[in-house]
Amino acid sequence: MNLQRGFPLLNQxxxxxxxxxxxxxxxxxxxVLLQLFPSFFFIFLMFCIDKGLNYGDDRGSVDSVDRVTDPETILSPPIPPCEDKLFAKKPCFDFLWTAGSGGVGNQMRIQKIVDGIMKNNPGRKIPPHKVKSFKTKGEENNWFIKNPLSSPGALHFEERNASVISYGIQTSTTQTQLEDNRLNLPEDPTFDFQIPLQIAAEREIARSLVGDPNFIWVVGLKEFAHPSWKLVYQNQITKEDKISSADLGMVPTFFLAIAMFGFVFQIRSKLGFW
Incomplete structure (x- = not known):
């Protein structure tokens, strides 16, 4: 073997x-295996500890919201089936409605508007047995009290004159917020149920007033762009919980130091240091 100098000697x-x-x-x-595999074991243990520490944050106590930089346009979202709600008691109704005060002509006109909402729902016609009507708002409110979670919302129509038909939307979401959402599934009552009802009511009212059942009414919606964040319910986190989380936050660092021992000893034995 030839005698080398400088970097060739070091390489040799x-x-x-x-x-x-x-x-x-x-x-x-x-x-060798005893030196190598403890590092992987402790790294896996660190992963499990990290998941355990974040388990509560990813569920009931914290709402995680993903970042949205370029929201997609939603065109005329349809009224979804009532079964799509997180909490729905069957049999349920896609929506309820009242015609307000007025004579027989008023009732017939509102009935045609409701029929148009059911018939022209994008992607899915709403069957008659999935819609329920009431004479007054009081009757409808009493039904909601006796049958919670049986419908996502209601439409209240009022024909003021031949050229003005007003409406109101009533959503049933209070009971849903009080339920124990064990799966922490996301639900947006505004986008999922209220806005589709609003667009459908406005479309059919406009067609009724114009007198053209094929009058084009297309509405596009976009969610506001926003960064990701977590909303913490302060009333669900006590001082003791915060201290405990801070103490447990040191555990991954401790196990990282343990995992490094095997790696350092292995490098030392391979390169012949110390």
């Missing part, structure tokens, strides 16, 4: 040490 020594340690490690496989 590294190669010789590597070959020597590789042969020694190959002869003593059990010792």
């Amino acid at each position: 020594q590294y190669k010789a040490l590597f070959k020597k340690n590789f042969r020694l490690s190959w002869r003593n496989k059990q010792s």
